[in-house]
Amino acid sequence: xxxxxxxLDDTLEEMQAYLKGIGQPAFRAKQVYQWLHKxxxxxxxxxxxxxxxxxxxEECIDLPMTLHAEFPSQKDDTVKFLFACQDGNLVEGVxxxxxxxxxxxxxxxxxxxxxxxxxxxxxxxxxxxxxxxEMLAEVLLANRYLGDRGKIGHVVLMGSGEPxxxxxxxxxxxxxxxxxxxxxxxxxxxxxxxxxxVPQIRALADEKMSVTLSISLHAPNxxxxxxxxxxAYTYPIDELMSAVREYVAQTGRRVIFEYALIDGLNSTxxxxxxxxxxxxxxxxxxxxIPLNYVDESSLIPAKPAAVKDFLEALESLHISATIRRExxxxxxxxxxxxxxxxxxxxVEIDTM
Ligand code: SAH
Numbered sequence: 001x002x003x004x005x006x007x008l009d010d011t012l013e014e015m016q017a018y019l020k021g022i023g024q025p026a027f028r029a030k031q032v033y034q035w036l037h038k039x040x041x042x043x044x045x046x047x048x049x050x051x052x053x054x055x056x057x058e059e060c061i062d063l064p065m066t067l068h069a070e071f072p073s074q075k076d077d078t079v080k081f082l083f084a085c086q087d088g089n090l091v092e093g094v095x096x097x098x099x100x101x102x103x104x105x106x107x108x109x110x111x112x113x114x115x116x117x118x119x120x121x122x123x124x125x126x127x128x129x130x131x132x133x134e135m136l137a138e139v140l141l142a143n144r145y146l147g148d149r150g151k152i153g154h155v156v157l158m159g160s161g162e163p164x165x166x167x168x169x170x171x172x173x174x175x176x177x178x179x180x181x182x183x184x185x186x187x188x189x190x191x192x193x194x195x196x197x198v199p200q201i202r203a204l205a206d207e208k209m210s211v212t213l214s215i216s217l218h219a220p221n222x223x224x225x226x227x228x229x230x231x232a233y234t235y236p237i238d239e240l241m242s243a244v245r246e247y248v249a250q251t252g253r254r255v256i257f258e259y260a261l262i263d264g265l266n267s268t269x270x271x272x273x274x275x276x277x278x279x280x281x282x283x284x285x286x287x288x289i290p291l292n293y294v295d296e297s298s299l300i301p302a303k304p305a306a307v308k309d310f311l312e313a314l315e316s317l318h319i320s321a322t323i324r325r326e327x328x329x330x331x332x333x334x335x336x337x338x339x340x341x342x343x344x345x346x347v348e349i350d351t352m
Contacts, residue, residue, distance in 0.1 A: 008133030037182035039140035065137035101153035109161025132172035164200035220274035261302035272313035
């Protein structure tokens with residue numbers, strides 16, 4: 001396993017301490033930090049002495065990921081990435097082009113242990129957490145891929161993994177991406193999606209980081225939620241809602257509810273009314289997602305007419321809601337599908 005120091009995991013202060021320990025003057029840390037956060041390797045750090053570059057290469061890793069493969073959609077500007085970790089594990093990311101710029105969906109764990117029945121990421125369980133530097137490397141590699149076309153302006157923690165099950169590294173990643181000597185990304189441009197780990201939502205509220213919180217709700221009550229999301233046994237909806245209210249109160253940020261519409265389960269207008277009642281009065285928005293087919297799951301997406309009726313039912317009750325635009329469905333758009341297909345076949349997947 002990994003023995004070298006992943007320098008990209010470090011805060012500037014930690015990097016200062018490390019470089020001081022190997023006899024370097026204080027200003028070097030900032031130089032190294034700035035280079036690394038531009039996605040550069042040690043050999044490209046032109047203003048460092050050769051001996052230092054050699055020492056860093058011996059003891060440390062610059063970029064802990066490589067871009068293993070890319071799958072551009074034939075239908076839109078979406079590109080799906082497979083990133084390779086140093087230990088050979090693969091994770092996925094999705095690059096999306098919106099009118100406001102480029103957004104990258106990143107993974108926070110290799111696999112996931114949450115067990116949601118509609119999600120491909122969780123089928124083989126969780127291999128390990130990603131470190132903060134690995135998450136950051138996903139963004140840096142996407143920036144490198146974009147080159148002159150632009151930079152990633154928004155990040156969503158909505159790829160494989162449950163970010164709040166990897167709390168420490170996720171919060172560290174948020175601080176790194178927000179740092180002035182790094183990408184300096186406003187945390188308002190970062191969305192964190194969770195299946196609803198209540199203590200960690202409360203802890204995140206206390207960090208007062210103004211990250212946009214997305215809750216994967218997918219049901220208006222515990223009975224339905226428990227059919228598809230095991231986490232609902234641990235944290236019932238009323239506890240989840242009270243943590244969400246606290247998050248909104250502490251950060252002033254509007255919360256997003258993700259709701260995948262599944263045929264015969266959660267997608268009638270009666271469910272829409274129940275949902276409206278549940279979230280009434282909360283500063284929130286509902287993102288309706290047409291369920292993506294996952295081969296291993298028997299769940300069926302709701303019909304387009306049902307999706308439209310559901311939306312109209314929410315709107316008539318003055319709940320802010322939209323249907324999420326489907327992007328990159330031809331390139332295994334649903335979370336975890338691409339990595340699984342790749343693991344199963346071991347060959348480059350067909351993008352048609
Ligand atoms: N673990 C986090 C983030 C990863 S999943 C979470 O649960 O929020 C990202 C989003 O994709 C979640 O809202 C998840 O519920 C949704 N999702 C997963 N599989 C899906 C599928 N087959 N169709 C539609 N949405 C799916």
